[in-house]
Amino acid sequence: MSQKPSKGIPSPRDSRRDFLKQSAVLTGIALTPKAAITAAENQWDEKLADAIEKIPLNIEINGIQKSLSVEPRVTLLDLLREQLNLTGTKKGCDYGQCGACTVHVNGKRVLSCLTLAVMHDGEKVTTIEGLAKGDELHPMQEAFIKHDGFQCGYCTSGQIMSAVACIREGHAGSETEIREFMSGNLCRCGAYPNIVDAIVEVKKQGKNI
Amino acid sequence: MENFFDKVAGEPIDRVDGRMKVTGKAKYAAEYELPDMAYAVLVSSSIAKGTIRRVDAKAALRAPGVLAVISHENSIKVPAHADNEHPTEPPTGGQPFRAFYNNKVYFNGQPVAVVVADTYERARHAAMLVQVEYDKEKHTTSFEENIGSARIPSQVKKNPKSSLADYDRGEVDGYKKAPVVVEAEYLLPNEMHNPMELQAITAHWTADDKLTVYDKVQGTKPTQAAFAKEWKLPVQNVKVIAEFVGGAFGNGLHQWPHETAAIIAAKMVKRPVKLMLTREQMFYMVGYRPRTWQKVAIGANPDGKIVGIRHEAIGQTSSYEDFTESVLQQTRMMYTSPNVSTRYRLLPLDVSTPIWMRGPGEATGAFALESAMDELAFKLNIDPIQLRLINHTDVDPDNGLPWSTKYLKECIQLGAEKIGWSNRSMKPGGRRSGEWLVGYGMGVGCFGAHRGAAAVRARLMANGTLQFQSAVTDIGPGTGTAMVQIASGQIGISPDKITFQLGNSDFPQAPNQGGSATVATVGSAVVAACNVLKEKLLGMAASAEKRFTDVKMEDVLFSSGQISLKNSPSVGVAYTDILKKENLPEIDIIQDSKPGTEGSKYSKYSFSVHFAEVHVHALTGRVKVNKVVSCADAGTIVNKKTAGNQIIGGVAGGIGMALQEDAVMDHRFGRYITKDFAEYHIPVHADVPHVDVIFIDKPDYIIDPMGTKGLGEIAIIGVAPAIANAIFNASGKRIRELPITVDKLV
Amino acid sequence: MIQFQYTRATQPKAAVDAVTKEKNSMFIAGGTNLVDLMKRGITVPQRLVDINRLPLKDIKKEGSSLRIGALALNSQVAENKMVLQSHPLLAQALNAGASAQIRNMATVGGNMLQRTRCPYFYDTTMPCNKRQPGTGCGALEGYNRMHAIFGFSDRCIAVHPSDMSVALMALDASVLVTGPSGDRRIPFADFHRLPGDRPDIDTTLRPGELITAVDVPDSPFTKNVHYLKVRDRASYAFALVSVAAALDIKKNRIEGARLAMGGVAHKPWRLAEAEKFLVGKPVSEATFTEAANIAMQGAKAFKHNAFKLRLAPNSIVQALKTAAKLV
Structure with a gap:
């Protein structure tokens, strides 16, 4: 940047000690968690950033083996969306409360927002982008279109990944069972009954999905 | 024709x-890959009112990868912010919040700084290191404690003929003369739109005076106009892309602070900037259905004929904008009452501004009106359907105009058959299925048909x-x-x-x-x-x-x-x-x-009737919505599959309204307590039963050449009272404060 | 989330060593609560030791107990044939918790260690003695609808959110741990703490200790059991009140009873007096109602959770009725 460093744009000459000397006069409680401040005071960040910023990660995503280097704090969801441009997996809450980020890891449905990418070294991840075989849609994708199992489409990837797993797990025995075992996937548009219809149909087809 | x-x-x-x-x-607002993209994370205020004394960004600035920490202290000025006019085209009265404009804090969770870094993780971490010092002032966030400060909306002061103005048809409070009167107060909490897609924007200055945004909005042209005005750019220099929008339900109808924050950030770091709110931030700065107190009084003759209605409403708004919605319109036009009085007031609080949420106003008003109708039916010992039919009107009693089309009676008849209304006991608690008390309820909805x-x-x-x-x-x-x-x-x-x-x-x-x-x-x-x-x-x-x-x-x-x-x-x-x-x-x-002028000779509305069969557990008070039938008079139905889905979705939203949704605030702090999907419940799969959707599917060519009348709003309007009325029919418990949770029934 | 070190351990001893060696180190298994807490800056470990590769996943018979490895996933346990046969109450409780996806990630050990869902704990701008000792309890005078009616202190009125733990409490399980000073067994009733004046400490685990397994002793409670969870929606919500009920019924007479509640205290709440009362009594709603009244002795409510004083006993009755197949 050509402009003069102004307030708010970092200058390398700033001393961390300035920060350490600050005794924050806060009315109310500090927004910054104490532990995070402690971390900054101890200069963990800088030390760690230098020493161990990224670690190697070998992971198979949609059948493609990837050798990556990632920070341990990167969630599987953020790795997919922000580093691999696999944006089909959605972020709806980031706290494991909505299911939009559902992917399969080693064949099991999990929430990619609540797991660190580095925890999946050597594992196989399938996202919505990896469900169809080329141009041929997965039967669940077909059924979602046919039964209009979505509106805005934002929860859809998670619903579909979860729905496939729901059948594979043997939890699609009845509409009631489907509703219970799909309850980890929120849909604010409220397409739930259509999603259930789609799952029932795919289950009835009896195909090996 | x-x-x-x-x-x-x-x-x-x-x-x-x-x-x-x-x-x-499908690509949503935060999913476009742009060269050299940076990530922005907002720092939100932790006080509800006061001034920012200092933003200490030192620690954040030294965190790896941080490009900027921007607050009112160092932000470039948005050109139109300084003007003594609305910088955007506000859909609300007042002055929309201006991000990083000055040191004032108007509501808790207000963006006070934005941190920009080269990766998301680094931006998120650095945002936690920003220390903000405040001079705190006493805040006012409690609706109940301040309801006495409710006042006439500024829109009415400017325009006394506004539809929000006090309204009297016939005799003021004519209901009082009636031999039978029901009178009750109803309360609706703050409800959050909570679309599944988090509010997000990717802002890219493609030249010093050319802005492209990928934004989660409900209109690209209105957004383009707003940003062009805000940044004093020719309209064609602003490009807004919203190819896919992950739900909105109304919260994409206003420009919000995070959008301006991202655009400022992109300008300052000279890189495209992506900003996605957290779910918690969604509760604080992108609007909500406002907490609304209502009082309804209906007077009727013993034969069910309504003599008069009075309906009052007080809705919450922010201290800086007067957000209003049409809570009382349904009361003026739905039933043939010679005397109707409505009063609408606003209560400004130190909170962020509400915005229209699906079935805006009418969904709130219908909860009170249709609950009160059910109370009247019970008091008169008249079937609630009969009560509606007795008071049915073939002209709009509000303006004397004929309806463009109205098939409400048909809706009622078809829906009643489908739900099995004949199984309903006139006496509450009269039906059981094992340990569950079974009840039936209905609610009518309407929404103006606009083109x-x-x-x-x-x-x-x-x-x-x-x-x-x-x-x-x-x-x-x-x-x-x-x-x-x-x-x-x-x-x-x-x-x-x-x-x-x-x-x-x-x-x-x-x-x-x-x-x-x-x-x-x-x-x-x-x-x-x-x-x-x-x-x-x-x-x-x-x-x-x-x-x-x-x-x-x-x-x-x-x-x-x-x-x-x-x-x-x-x-x-x-x-x-x-x-x-x-x-x-x-x-x-x-x-x-x-549209031509022909439409002005008619009163134009879509109508819906929702029927619910609800089970209430006798011992624990748990509620199961077992079956819903919704019948819609929405003109021509273009696609029965997608239209049916919209109705189903409205019902799901109505179940949330009726039974679950409640953004609770702790007024000691002016902060929300229930501010994620673990605490603020919206319906899950297991909450939503099969929904039978019936369309009248008769065209209304007064509105438009296809004969359509509009569907999205009437899908939810009337659902909550249908469920509340069914709960009363099942359990004998009349709950007038939403949501109807277990604690109110056990 | 700060940057942290990350290492993987393959043996329990190495894991314990790694966590003991460096300050601010933590184990990570499923991560379903820890990653959440780290994102919010509530838990800020300097180092994570990934224990997912430790050989602690087996579910096997061990003498007169079922030994469930600490890393067995919640979904694996819930679907395990031995669990379904000998401890159906545990399977029911597990399936009542969270969502299918989270049960595929969360481990048995991690489930026990999940932190409270008290909103004041999660909002770092609000007071919370559990998160930041000495700042006060936000819930005490605040919005306390979800909070405790038993065993709270003036420092903390939060409740423990685990469903699985309520069943394990009822089933007299014990927790096997290994640590810097060797292995030990902790009776489940002693595993979680009451808040007292140290609400920041949830369990009796010592620094560096690692849960290796849970032992669930054989019992006659294989048929007449029920886990009832009352919550604000039909699924995927934390309990307002939950009841783990297990009865041993012979000829319409109760030979043995186990009762524990969730959502009412800082730890899974065992209802020992009510259990004692039930033994020897005939199966009837009246018996259950009286047991529920006994169970509720000492309960005290706050401003927003008084309904639990009605909901809890009613739920006990309902759970017992369902367990006894009276409904």
């Missing part, structure tokens, strides 16, 4: 963008395909699909040969997607464009087939991609042949459309 629409209307074709959505290829002005670009290609472009967005109802069907029916080209591109401000003018008006508005432009294309085709047809010389429009049919003569259908010419003969690669037109 010939109904060109018969053929394709109602066909439950699959969504034209379905494949994009089920394969994860605005819009334009579309239509290109009929030499290969026979037809391409449309419109700036309109699709937040989920299936706009593109409906438009393709309308065009198909109008011009006789099969839907698979028609595309409808949307969500880009470079395309022709369209208003916000909202108020259930998109199909009527944009669909009319599609029809108009098709008509122009048809005229052009007919005008050229003779060159390809002599027998079309001097043939008039009423003598031909447009179908299966060709024009044919009505009286000798074997004589036809394909559109492709016409273009070929004329040596035209395409016919490219931009056509606009706006």
Whole structure:
């Protein structure tokens, strides 16, 4: 940047000690968690950033083996969306409360927002982008279109990944069972009954999905 | 009038963008990959009112990868912020919040700084290191403690003829003369739109004076205009892209602080900046359905005939904007009461501004009105359906105009049959199924049928395909699909040969997607464009087939991609042949459309009736909505599949309203307590039963040439009272404060 | 989330060593609560030791107990044939918790260690003695609808959110741990703490200790059991009140009873007096109602959770009725 460093744009000459000397006069409680401040005071960040910023990660995503280097704090969801441009997996809450980020890891449905990418070294991840075989849609994708199992489409990837797993797990025995075992996937548009219809149909087809 | 629409209307074709959505290829606002993109994370205030003394960004600035920490202390100034006018086109009265404009804190969770870094993780971490010092002032956030400060909306002060003004028909408080009176207070909490997609924007200054944003909004053109005004740029220098919108339900109808924050950040770091709110931030700065207190009094004769209604409402708003909504309209027009008085007030608090949420106003008002009707029916020992029929009106009692169309009685009759209303016990608690008490309830909804002005670009290609472009967005109802069907029916080209591109401000003018008006508005432009294309085709047809010389429009049919003569259908010419003969690669037109004056002679509404069968556990108070039947009088139904889905979705939203949704604030801090999906509950799969959807499907050509009336709002309006009334019928417990949770029933 | 070190351990001893060696180190298994807490800056470990590769996943018979490895996933346990046969109450409780996806990630050990869902704990701008000792309890005078009616202190009125733990409490399980000073067994009733004046400490685990397994002793409670969870929606919500009920019924007479509640205290709440009362009594709603009244002795409500004083006993009755197949 050509402009003069102004307030708010970092200058390398700033001393961390300035920060350490600050005794924050806060009315109310500090927004910054104490532990995070402690971390900054101890200069963990800088030390760690230098020493161990990224670690190697070998992971198979949609059948493609990837050798990556990632920070341990990167969630599987953020790795997919922000580093691999696999944006089909959605972020709806980031706290494991909505299911939009559902992917399969080693064949099991999990929430990619609540797991660190580095925890999946050597594992196989399938996202919505990896469900169809080329141009041929997965039967669940077909059924979602046919039964209009979505509106805005934002929860859809998670619903579909979860729905496939729901059948594979043997939890699609009845509409009631489907509703219970799909309850980890929120849909604010409220397409739930259509999603259930789609799952029932795919289950009835009896195909090996 | 010939109904060109018969053929394709109602066909439950699959969504034209379905494949994009089920394969994860649909791109939402935070999913565009731009070169050198940076990430922004907001720092939110931890106080509800006061001033920022200091923003200490030192620690954040030294964190790895941080590009900037921006607050009012160092932010570039948004050109229009300093003006003594609204920087944006506010859909609300007052002064919309200006991000980083000054050191004032108006509400808790207000953005006070934005941290920009080269990765998301680094931005998120650095945001936690920003220390903000405040001079705190005493805040006022409690609705109940301050209800005495409610006042007339500023819009009414400016315009005493506003529909929000005090209203009296017949005698003021005429209900008091009636032999039977019910009177009760109802409370609706703050409800959050909570679309599944987190509010997000990717802001990119492609030149010093050219801005492109990928934004989660309900209108690309209104957003373009707002940002152009805010940054004092020519409108064409701002481009807004919203190809896919992950739900909105109203919260994309206003510009919010995070958008300005991202645009400022992108300008300051000279890189594209992506900003996605956290779910918690969604509770604080992108609007909500406001907490509303209501009081309804209805007076009636013993035979059920209503003598008078009084309906008062007080809604919450922020200290800096007067957000109003139409809570009381339904009370003025739904029942044939000679005396009606309504009063609407606002209560400004130190909170952020509410915004329209699905079924805005009417969903709130209907909860009170339709609950009160149920209370009256019980008091009179009249079947609630009968009570509605007794007070049915064939003209709008508010203005004396005839309805453009109204099939409410048919809705009631069809829905009642389907739900099995005859199983309902007149006496609460009169039916059981094992340990569950079984109850039935109903609620009526209505929403004004609106049509605005819009334009579309239509290109009929030499290969026979037809391409449309419109700036309109699709937040989920299936706009593109409906438009393709309308065009198909109008011009006789099969839907698979028609595309409808949307969500880009470079395309022709369209208003916000909202108020259930998109199909009527944009669909009319599609029809108009098709008509122009048809005229052009007919005008050229003779060159390809002599027998079309001097043939008039009423003598031909447009179908299966060709024009044919009505009286000798074997004589036809394909559109492709016409273009070929004329040596035209395409016919490219931009056509606009706006409603005529005919509509002003009528009162225009969509209507719905919702029926619920609800089970209440006798011992633990748990509630299960076992079955819902919704019947809609929404004019022509363009696509029964997507329209049915919209109704189902409205019912799911209504279940949330009735039973779950409650954004609770701790007023000691002015902060929300229930601010994520673990605490603020919305319905899950297991909460939503099968929903039977019935459409009257009779066209209303007063509104628009397709005969549509609008659907999105009436899908939810009336659902909550239907459930509340069913709970009363099951348990004998009348709950007037939503949501109806276990603690209120056990 | 700060940057942290990350290492993987393959043997329990190495994991314990790694966590003991460096300050601010933590184990990570499923991560379903820890990653959440780290994102919010509530838990800020300097180092994570990934224990997912430790050989602690087996579910096997061990003498007169079922030994469930600490890393067995919640979904694996819920579907395990031995669990379904000998401890159906545990399977029911597990399936009542969270969502299918989270049960595929969360481990048995991690489930026990999940932190409270008290909103004041999660909002770092609000007071919370559990998160930041000495700042006060936000819930005490605040919005305390979800909070405790038993065993709270003036420092903390939060409740423990685990469903699985309520069943394990009822089933007299014990927790096997290994740590810097060797292995030990902790009776389940002693595993979670009451808040007292140290609400920041949830369990009796010592620094560096790693849960290796849970032992669930054989019992006659294989048929007449029920886990009732009352919550604000039909699924995927934390309990307002939950009841783990297990009865040993012979000829319409109760030979043995186990009762524990969730959502009412800082730890899974065992209802020992009510259990004692039930033994020897005939199966009837009246018996259950009286047991529920006994169970509720000492309960005290706050401003927003008084309904639990009605909901809890009613739920006990309902759970017992369902367990006894009276409904």
